[in-house]
Amino acid sequence: MELFFVFLIFGLLGVVLLSMNALLGPKRSNPNKDKPFECGSPYLQSEMKPFPIKFYLVAFLFLLFDVEVVFFFPWALIFKEMKGPALVIMLAYGGVLAAGFIYAWKKGAFEWD
Amino acid sequence: MTARIQKQANPESLLLNMGPSHPAMHGAVRIMLELDGERILNSEVEVGYLHRGFEKTCENRTYFNLLIYTDRLNYVSPLINNVGYVMTIEKMLSLQVPERAQYIRVLMSELSRISDHLTCLAAMAMECAAFTVFLYNIKAREFIWDVIEATTGARMTTSYIRIGGVRADLRPDYPESVQKAVLETRKVLKDVHGLLDKNKIFLSRTRDIGLMTPEDAIAYGWTGPCLRSTGICYDVRKAHPYLVYDRLNFDIPLGERGDNYDRYMVRMEEMEQSLRIVEQCLARIPKSPGRVMADGLEPAEAIRASRLKKPGQAIRLSPNLEGAEKDVYKNIMADDPRFIIPPKEEAYTSIEGLISHFKFFMKGHGIRPPKGEVYFSVEGGNGEVGYYIVSDGSDKPYRLHLRAPCLHLLASLEDLIKGRLVADIIPTFGSMNIILGELDR
């Protein structure tokens, strides 16, 4: 039962903090405010060029392995009750992702240029 | 207005501003980068954001007033600029500075050089994310600035070194405070050596990055720690010894490869050598009679008394004249009445002192070097700081040009970072210690 209260309080706290910022911050706009910040100096090109694919690749790989770590948290909670098979399941799960990691490594996804 | 790089850039590469108000650009350098991902294809450095019209102002101020402008040139080691400017004029006037004043000048410029290197390495390390080194170095610099402030009255813009000598004598307790500063700096240097010398991240960001060959360094006119990091031994203190540098023994650290790490290491070693010089100065400085603030007549009474006959008693001077009393004056100032202000006691009580004091500050009189030109250079924090003064006999310099070592260092930045990653600009720019005050003048 108290788990519900914990989520309620922290959820409300997050909502209040965000909305206070939106409510109380004075909103004054001027022509320069919406332009991107480039250390204040005049812009060298009018539109934003497409980013090279390398950035996207690194971002995606990071996301992948970050999500993998997220699954360890609930597992760690119930690790005690599951006794034997817990380790085997996690090893299988980790192994699959490790194979993916080695494949990406050999393919040269981590070399920059 | 389209910059050069916009004309040369091919359409699909990204053009990025590393603009003047960027934390790593020391506030006023703009680098326009043509990028392919993280790789720099082409770059253009734009300066002039801190051009304060120093050389034009020099043509409208007298020699004495220009002293304050020289502190703000290389504002990290202001006393060295003072020494350079003042010695150029003394060379023109062929003025002889007393022994103790020369030792005080060497002591002060070496302390200023240490604070220059500390600030430079602090900024460079912080930009490579070593924030602890920044805090340690600035803490050590506080101790050095305490000594400078106790002697000169100001922490940074002191204008303490005057034409003909120094403004005031050292405080009676200066050996203890200087020893304390030297001790603290040595402790901090040991910590920074431990933190950065074999630090994997710092090494991978500075080793073999910003590589400069000795021939290129000479072609760019590099001088100072950056030239010595490429292995060429040129230090104005050894090449053209001035003041008492020829009597002090210190050696010149040299690097081998001329990359960022060598520039860092040469600066660390140079701080060690400067500490040695400071200690030698403490030991060898000629003694001067103990300074005691005379508590005799008030100036007003002394003037009334001097109308009848020479007042026997001493005169109580205002506290900010401490250190420039008459008995000490001849040790810290040359004794050529044409170019030196007489001590205050004489200015109050004797007619010659009053006249020479008045004439010194009167328009059109004061310090008037003979017609002609002179070039004199000292070893500044970043290299050879040279003053080229053309005088036409009046009390204002006809033309004053400063040889800024940073201009030559920054002129080579475009070649150093071509083909490297964006992250390599920061340590390269940081290790060169670009000070915009003297670069843009």
Place this chain on the structure above:
Amino acid sequence: MPENFIATKFNHILGWARKYSLFHYPYITACCGMEYMSTACAHFDIDRFGAGWTRFSPRQSDLLLVVGTISQKQAPILKIVYDQMTEPKWVMAIGACAVSGGIYDNYAVVQGVDQVIPVDIYVPGCPPRPEIILDGLLKLQDKIQKQKHDWRWKKRKS
């Protein structure tokens, strides 16, 4: 309960909250930057007054420290950086050059930053000692506390 009692109480709380959470953007150009380093570091710590967090982007800062000489070529850049700062924002002009052009009265220097942007606090000195900069910060905090805070959520032309 009079309506303006709540408003003034709320204004007081808002002033107290904004006063102690100033994120500053150090717009450093020249010699006063060395004194700013001493102020921001361990000896004269600026963090004791809640303004220690240095933000190098105008989007995340509400106090613009103009430290050093602003030349004519630098003025439009300062204007853009000021415009792009998020509301509520304050400006502190540190050093004689930022306050009034200082010793550089010639063709190249803007004679005082208030010719470019509105300034709240002027800190004299060339360079000002770290204690004076901290004193300027305390005066700014008093100003924020007593200021009438604008918290309407409708968008208004500035």
Place this chain on the structure above:
Amino acid sequence: MEKKKILDEIEQAFPEKVLETSAPFGEETVELRPGALLKVVEFLRKKPYEFTMLLDLTCVDFPERDERFEMVYHIYSLALNRRLRIKLSLPEDKASLDSLTPLWKNANWLEREAFDMFGVRFEGHPDLRRLFMNEDFKGHPLRKEYPLRKRQPLIPLRKSP
């Protein structure tokens, strides 16, 4: 004595190009004709003298003289540990001389600064633009007739309160 040697040798090597040599305050100075700069400097960079470093390049404005701009070069030889000053004077209407960028790389910025401040043109300079002032700055600030306080603001300045 040894000091005079270099000046005499230059004089013998380029009798018609060198106007006069002197050594005020012990600094060796050579006065050249404008066209002779490149040849003399290349001669000085070679073996016996090895003036390999261009220390400084600056310009001095003498409005009352008919040859108005006086260019002053300081070059330094690491081998001999000696400094030499080369001076040339240029009339105002034809204020241009050949650039030293092929010989030294820092001449690029130094010449841009001289152009920016005085308006002296350098033939053969890769991109002769203003170094310090902005592109559309009218006039050359360090000339004697440019007033000290004539400001050309880039953005409309407000009246300070």
